[in-house]
Amino acid sequence: MRIFDVLYYTWNALSRHRLRTILMLVAMMIGVAAIIVLTALGEGARRYVINEFASLGTNLIIVIPGKSETKGGSPSVFIGETPRDLTNDDAVTLLRIPGVRRIAPLVVGSVTVSWQGVERESPILGSSSSLLPLRHWKMASGQFLPDTDFDQAPPVCVIGSTIKRELFGTTNPVGQWLRIGDRRFRVIGILASEGRSIGMDVQDLVITPVAAAQSIFNTPSLFRILVEAKTRDVIPFVINDITDILKRRHQGEEDVTIITQDAILATFDKILSALTYAVAGIAAISLAVAGILIMNIMLVSISQRTAEIGLLKALGASQHKIIVLFLTEATMLASLGAVTGVLLGFIANAIIRHIYPAFPAGAPLWAAIGAAGIAMLTGLIFGAMPARRAAQLNPIEALAHK
Amino acid sequence: MIELKGVDREFIVGDQTVHALQDVNLTIARGEYLSIMGPSGSGKSTLLNVIGLLDRPTRGTYKLDNQEVTSLSDDELAVTRQNKIGFIFQFFQLLPRLTAQENVELPMLLAGIDPRERSEHARAVLASLDILDRASHRPDQLSGGQQQRVAIARATVMRPGVILADEPTGNLDRHSSREVVAILEQLNQQGMSLVIVTHDPEIGQRAARRIRMVDGCIERER
Ligand SMILES: Nc1ncnc2c1ncn2[C@@H]1O[C@H](COP(=O)(O)OP(=O)(O)OP(=O)(O)O)[C@@H](O)[C@H]1O
Numbered sequence: 001m002r003i004f005d006v007l008y009y010t011w012n013a014l015s016r017h018r019l020r021t022i023l024m025l026v027a028m029m030i031g032v033a034a035i036i037v038l039t040a041l042g043e044g045a046r047r048y049v050i051n052e053f054a055s056l057g058t059n060l061i062i063v064i065p066g067k068s069e070t071k072g073g074s075p076s077v078f079i080g081e082t083p084r085d086l087t088n089d090d091a092v093t094l095l096r097i098p099g100v101r102r103i104a105p106l107v108v109g110s111v112t113v114s115w116q117g118v119e120r121e122s123p124i125l126g127s128s129s130s131l132l133p134l135r136h137w138k139m140a141s142g143q144f145l146p147d148t149d150f151d152q153a154p155p156v157c158v159i160g161s162t163i164k165r166e167l168f169g170t171t172n173p174v175g176q177w178l179r180i181g182d183r184r185f186r187v188i189g190i191l192a193s194e195g196r197s198i199g200m201d202v203q204d205l206v207i208t209p210v211a212a213a214q215s216i217f218n219t220p221s222l223f224r225i226l227v228e229a230k231t232r233d234v235i236p237f238v239i240n241d242i243t244d245i246l247k248r249r250h251q252g253e254e255d256v257t258i259i260t261q262d263a264i265l266a267t268f269d270k271i272l273s274a275l276t277y278a279v280a281g282i283a284a285i286s287l288a289v290a291g292i293l294i295m296n297i298m299l300v301s302i303s304q305r306t307a308e309i310g311l312l313k314a315l316g317a318s319q320h321k322i323i324v325l326f327l328t329e330a331t332m333l334a335s336l337g338a339v340t341g342v343l344l345g346f347i348a349n350a351i352i353r354h355i356y357p358a359f360p361a362g363a364p365l366w367a368a369i370g371a372a373g374i375a376m377l378t379g380l381i382f383g384a385m386p387a388r389r390a391a392q393l394n395p396i397e398a399l400a401h402k
Numbered sequence: 403m404i405e406l407k408g409v410d411r412e413f414i415v416g417d418q419t420v421h422a423l424q425d426v427n428l429t430i431a432r433g434e435y436l437s438i439m440g441p442s443g444s445g446k447s448t449l450l451n452v453i454g455l456l457d458r459p460t461r462g463t464y465k466l467d468n469q470e471v472t473s474l475s476d477d478e479l480a481v482t483r484q485n486k487i488g489f490i491f492q493f494f495q496l497l498p499r500l501t502a503q504e505n506v507e508l509p510m511l512l513a514g515i516d517p518r519e520r521s522e523h524a525r526a527v528l529a530s531l532d533i534l535d536r537a538s539h540r541p542d543q544l545s546g547g548q549q550q551r552v553a554i555a556r557a558t559v560m561r562p563g564v565i566l567a568d569e570p571t572g573n574l575d576r577h578s579s580r581e582v583v584a585i586l587e588q589l590n591q592q593g594m595s596l597v598i599v600t601h602d603p604e605i606g607q608r609a610a611r612r613i614r615m616v617d618g619c620i621e622r623e624r
Pocket residue numbers: 413414415420421422440441442443444445446447448449
C-alpha cells in the first residue's frame with residue numbers, strides 16, 4: 001500500500017462519519033489546548049515573579065545582621081549569642097571591596113509624620129543617595145537624598161506619592177517642612193515609583209538620610225546593607241570579601257547572613273517550574289481520557305465496519321495492512337486533534353495576554369510539541385488494540401456480518 | 403490448477419462437531435466452468451471458502467497451481483488470494499463511501515499499484531463491462547445489477563485465475579441475473595476458471611460441469 005492511498009482511504013472513512021469524527025477531535029483538541037494554556041499560565045507566573053525580582057535591583061547582595069543557619073546544625077550553638085549590630089562604619093568599609101559598585105545602608109521604622117496639623121503613621125526608610133540607582137527608582141519631582149557621608153544627617157527627606165497626596169493634598173510638598181517624630185525635615189523630592197520594597201509600599205515611604213533615621217529611632221544599628229556588585233560574575237568574590245571584612249571587624253565572629261537575589265530567584269524559579277510541569281502533567285491526563293474515547297470509538301467503528309474488514313481480507317489484505325489502515329485512522333484523528341488543539345491553545349493564550357497584558361502568559365515550545373506528541377502517541381497506543389482486533393477478525397464471519 | 407484431496411472441514415459447536423465438508427475430492431482445470439448446487443447447509447459456501455483460501459480444511463490437501471497451500475501462513479495466503487482469486491458475493495460487498503471506480507481500484511490499492519496505472523486499468527475493466535459511465539457514482543446510486551457488475555469488475559481487475567461466485571444472482575431480478583451470468587461466462591471464455599454456487603437450476607444447468615452437494619459430500623457430478 002502507498003502512504004498517500006492509506007491516508008486517502010482513512011480520510012474517506014473519517015469524513016464519512018462526520019459527527020463521530022468531530023466529537024473525537026474536540027476531545028483531543030481540548031486536552032491539547034488545556035496543556036498549552038495551563039503551561040502558559042505556569043510559565044507566565046514564573047516570568048512574572050522573575051521580572052518582579054529583577055526590578056528590585058541587579059546583582060544585589062543583601063547583608064543581614066545575625067547568623068541564620070539554614071543548612072542544619074544544632075540550634076544550641078546559638079544560645080546566649082548576641083549578634084553584633086551592623087553599623088554605618090561596617091557599611092563604609094564594604095565600599096572598599098573591589099567588585100562593589102554601590103552600597104545603601106538601610107534603617108526602617110514607623111513613626112508619626114505631620115504637616116500643618118495633618119498627620120499619619122508612616123514607615124520611615126533611612127538610607128543613602130545610592131538607594132535610588134540601586135533600586136532602579138525614579139523621581140517624580142525634586143531630587144533624591146544628597147550624596148553625603150553615612151553619618152551625616154542633613155534634615156531632608158523624600159516622600160512617596162501616597163504621603164504627598166494624603167498630607168499635602170494639592171500643595172507642592174517640595175520645599176515644605178515635614179515633621180517626622182519630633183524633628184523637622186525639608187521635603188526635597190517625590191518618588192515616582194510604585195510597587196513594593198522589602199514588604200513596604202514605595203508610595204507610602206518617607207526616606208531620610210540613614211543617620212537621621214538612626215537618631216529618630218535612637219539606634220546606631222542598621223536593618224540591612226544592600227550591596228550592588230559590578231557584575232554577576234564577581235558576586236561570589238564580593239560575598240567572600242564581605243564575610244572576611246565583617247568577621248574581622250566583629251572580633252572574628254561570623255555573625256551576618258548574606259543572601260543574594262540570585263539565590264532567591266533560583267528558588268522561585270525552581271518552585272514555579274515544578275508547578276508548571278505538574279499542571280502540564282495533570283492536563284496530560286485529559287489526553288489519556290481522550291485516548292480512551294478514541295479507543296472506544298475505534299471499537300464501535302470496527303464493529304460497524306466488520307463487513308468491510310472481511311472484504312479487505314477477501315481482496316488480499318494481510319493482517320499487517322489492516323492494522324496499518326486502522327492505526328492510521330486513530331493516529332490521523334489524534335493528529336488532527338493535536339493540530340487544532342495547538343491552534344486553540346495559542347488563540348486562548350493570545351486572549352489571556354490581551355485581557356491581562358501585565359501577565360506574561362506564553363506557552364513554551366516544549367509544551368506545544370509535547371502536547372501534540374503525546375496526543376499522537378495516545379492515538380497510536382489506544383488505536384493499537386482496536387486495530388489488532390480488526391486484523392484478527394475471521395474473514396468469513398466478518399463478510400456475513402450485516 | 404485446483405486440486406482438493408480428501409478435504410474435511412469440521413466446525414466444533416459446543417460439544418458437537420458439524421461436518422461441513424466430508425472427504426471432498428475435486429479437481430478443477432484452468433478455464434473450467436463449474437456450478438455447485440445443493441440444499442441449504444450442504445457445505446457449498448464452505449467449499450468455496452476453502453477454495454478461495456478464506457478457510458482452511460481440517461484434513462486433506464489442497465494444491466493451487468501445483469503449490470500446496472494448506473501449510474501457508476496467513477500472510478502468504480493473503481498474497482495468494484490477492485493475485486489468484488476473485489470473489490463475487492450475493493450482497494455485492496461494495497464499500498458505500500467509495501465510488502464505483504474506487505471500489506474497483508481497491509484490490510490494486512491494497513497491492514500498492516501506481517495510482518495512474520490503477521485508474522487506467524479500473525476504467526478499462528469498467529468499460530468492458532459497459533458501466534464506465536457510472537464510474538464516479540456511489541453504490542447507492544446504482545441498481546443491483548449495476549452494483550454486481552462493479553463487483554465483478556473488482557473481482558477481475560487483478561486478473562485472477564479463478565472466479566468464485568457465491569449465489570451472485572441471489573439478490574437480483576431475472577433480467578439482471580441473466581446479464582450478470584452472461585458477463586461471468588464471457589470472462590470464463592477469456593480463460594478464467596469460473597465456480598458458481600447457486601440455488602437457481604436454470605443458471606446451474608448452464609455450466610459445463612455441474613456438482614451437487616448433500617451433507618458436506620459431493621453427491622454426484624455431471
Ligand atoms: N462458522 C461455522 N460454525 C459452525 N458451523 C458452521 C459454520 N459455518 C458453516 N457451518 C455449518 O456448516 C454447514 C455448511 O454450511 P454452508 O454455509 O457451507 O452451507 P451452504 O450450502 O452454503 O448453505 P446455504 O445454501 O444456505 O448458503 C452448515 O450446517 C452450517 O451450519
